Amino acid sequence: MLPFLIQIEDGLPVSGQIIQAVRKAMLTGQLTAGDEFPSVRTLSQELRISPTTAHKVVAALKDSGYLASRPGIGMVVTTPDLPAHDERLDHLQPFCADLLKEAGDLHLAFDDVVTALCHAAEENKFQEPGGRHPATGRKSKP
Numbered sequence: 001m002l003p004f005l006i007q008i009e010d011g012l013p014v015s016g017q018i019i020q021a022v023r024k025a026m027l028t029g030q031l032t033a034g035d036e037f038p039s040v041r042t043l044s045q046e047l048r049i050s051p052t053t054a055h056k057v058v059a060a061l062k063d064s065g066y067l068a069s070r071p072g073i074g075m076v077v078t079t080p081d082l083p084a085h086d087e088r089l090d091h092l093q094p095f096c097a098d099l100l101k102e103a104g105d106l107h108l109a110f111d112d113v114v115t116a117l118c119h120a121a122e123e124n125k126f127q128e129p130g131g132r133h134p135a136t137g138r139k140s141k142p
Contacts, residue, residue, distance in 0.1 A: 002038055002046050003031055014049055018057045023091060026066060026077065037067055037075040 004025035008017055025031040038046065043054035058075060061067040068078040103113045120126070 002043070003035060005030075006047070008047065008049075014047075015053050015056045015060065018043070018047065018049075018053075019060055020091070022057075022061060022066065027088070027091065031077050033077055035077040036073060037061075037077055039074055 004021050006018060006021035008014055022031065031037075037058075040051055040054045040058055043049070043057065044051045047054070058067065062069070062075070065078060067075045070076050099113065103110075108116075
């Protein structure tokens, strides 16, 4: 079993989808520094992809600093401290596009989307870095 979730979609490069899924698992804490990462063979077999594609994924993650080779262990997660702000925004972009498409399909205005996001933030007790509430900007009480 893989230590991250993925559902391969048609029409998009498989390697990019896997890399995105692994990065998401790292951002959400599903994968943490020191965790063993599946071998090329395991990735290939579990995801039913070619070993070449699996190798491409592992090499790209290693080149980006997300994985490191450890003698006698194999690849381990070396989560960078925190990806750059732009990288985190890039990760969020597809979800924003989906949200805006759905809002358009429902004939909702952009202000309605912002209101819905604020409401969802309230319901989920979302806080910005530094413990500030996204709508009021006030620091939350512990």
